[in-house]
Amino acid sequence: MALTDTALKALKPKEAPYTVTDDRGLYVEVLTTGSIVWRYRYRLNGKREKLTLGKYPDLTLKNARLKRDEAAQLVAMGESPAKKKQQAKVAGGENTTVAEFAERFFRDIQQRDRKNTTIPRRYLDKDILPHIGSKPIKDITAEDMRSVIWRKKDQGFDAAAGQIRGLLKRMLDYALTCGLIQANPVMALPMRHVYRAQARERALTEDEIRRFLRAMQQSNIRRQFKIALQLILMTLVRKSELLQAQWKDVHLDQHEWHIPVENSKTGKPHIVYLSTQAAMLFRELKTLASTSDWVMPGRGTLSKPFAHNALNSALKVSLQDQDIPAFTIHDLRRTASTLLHEQGWPSDVVEKALNHTIGGVRGVYNRAEYAEQRKEMLQAWADFIDGLAPTSNLVVDLERV
Structure with a gap:
């Protein structure tokens, strides 16, 4: 039987969490703390998944059903609403711009893996973001990458162009991990075509x-x-x-x-x-x-x-x-x-x-x-x-x- 506002207000915590169903996969879980959480249970590709929608009464019965219906549409199209929510939590929404994602990348990856981020930060602020920073990261193309990298090469700084290419590759590898892009467009531009480092032996007499x-x-x-x-x-x-x-x-x-x-x-x-x-x-x-x-x-x-x-x-x-x-x-x-x-x-x-x-x-x-x-x-x-x-x-x- 479908839930009502009266029934929701009457729910009380017990010694262990319990659930009360509404309709079409929607239900509430009543926690021992007294919190009431909306969840949606569904099946995708033969596997059971569940999605947390929000807490009652912040999320009302009416709005919980609307969110369930939106999630059900994704399931009908073969997409997992739970995974989509996790991706958005990790890296922002699907319209996340390059500038927005770059800040997340620097905070989560670059500053963790590099002792000094001064030079990569300078490349980002001066050579990357002014040209593609406002573009949604999901729309970035190999031509966008080529224009940024070759702008530096055309200035006569081949080694710097190679470093910019490396920075873009690492950043978009992370975007790929987060599910914001399906392929890394930098891979269409091999490093050997940008800059080939040579072992140096120069010592002055x-x-x-x-x-x-x-x-x-x-x-x-x-x-x-x-x-x-x-x-x-x-x-x-x-x-x-x-x-x-x-x-x-x-x-x-x-x-x-x-x-x-x-x-x-x-x-x-x-x-x-x-x-x-x-x-x-x-x-x-x-x-x-x-x-x-x-x-x-x-x-x-x-x-x-x-x-x-x-x-x-x-x-x-x-x-x-x-x-x-x-x-x-x-x-x-x-x-x-x-x-x-x-x-x-x-x-x-x-x-x-x-x-x-x-x-x-x-x-x-x-x-x-x-x-x-x-x-x-x-x-x-x-x-x-x-x-x-x-x-x-x-x-x-x-x-x-």
């Missing part, structure tokens, strides 16, 4: 370092960039580690720069021991940074650091008209590693200074920090660089050093 440093110091790039390029070569750090550095982690009185976990590629904190020359350059950056928390605040702002590609562009400008084979900022780390090994420094000390993870059995058992050896090596390395192009060329007021 002593003469190339001398010519590069002198050309860089005499160029018209910003003084912050001149100091940064000299510091990267001198301290063996990664470009991102310097761009993300904050003054709270730089201890000039101790000649130490602490790279926190969130900025370290290895996922472990790292101490950079500052030579006399490196400390001198950090003091110059402190003056240039004014009141900013960042070691290298961006152009026109003290609240955030320079963009990822700013130093790349500065390097290109500084090398204009120079007869030096092309190299990247990361090649400066390889250069330092190569020459330090040639100068006879122990490999473990060099690798520790580079903040590399030592693999194999040695990596498991060798927990040494080599602090004193690294201090000695980095000072000797800074003295070597100073002999090629004096650090004092970048210091305005030597009396402050």
Whole structure:
């Protein structure tokens, strides 16, 4: 017999949950707490399923029957209303936009799997969302993906285009998992057609370092960039580690720069021991940074650091008209590693200074920090660089050093 409002109001909790049926699969479950929950039971492809519709009296008898009828229409078309509800709960409705889903992806997947999401976030905000952010994710096509990725390639940034393609693939893989799309359109654009990474072996010779440093110091790039390029070569750090550095982690009185976990590629904190020359350059950056928390605040702002590609562009400008084979900022780390090994420094000390993870059995058992050896090596390395192009060329007021 069908339920009535009077019958619903008279329902009382018992020692165990119990059900009272209405009609055509609709029923209420009365819980021991006194809550009354509407549910719809149906059969799809020979299997029994049930769907929770809501609580009484928030969901009235009349509206519960309407929701049952809507669910029954889905069942008639071969769709599972329970699975559809779960998908919507996980990733939003079927009209979820790329921008809306991207926030869910970053919160649930990207921030969980990646230590540092700064660069992927920048690609999302600057290269993806302005072009397809308002489009429903279910309507995204391979042509949408091609237009976003090739826009970056056409700007001459093939490696960045490859990273954008990877980010889109991971995001749409998650959309596929959530049931919002039936296939990942990025798969129509193989990575080998976007960017093919090449193993790099470029290391500058002593003469190339001398010519590069002198050309860089005499160029018209910003003084912050001149100091940064000299510091990267001198301290063996990664470009991102310097761009993300904050003054709270730089201890000039101790000649130490602490790279926190969130900025370290290895996922472990790292101490950079500052030579006399490196400390001198950090003091110059402190003056240039004014009141900013960042070691290298961006152009026109003290609240955030320079963009990822700013130093790349500065390097290109500084090398204009120079007869030096092309190299990247990361090649400066390889250069330092190569020459330090040639100068006879122990490999473990060099690798520790580079903040590399030592693999194999040695990596498991060798927990040494080599602090004193690294201090000695980095000072000797800074003295070597100073002999090629004096650090004092970048210091305005030597009396402050």
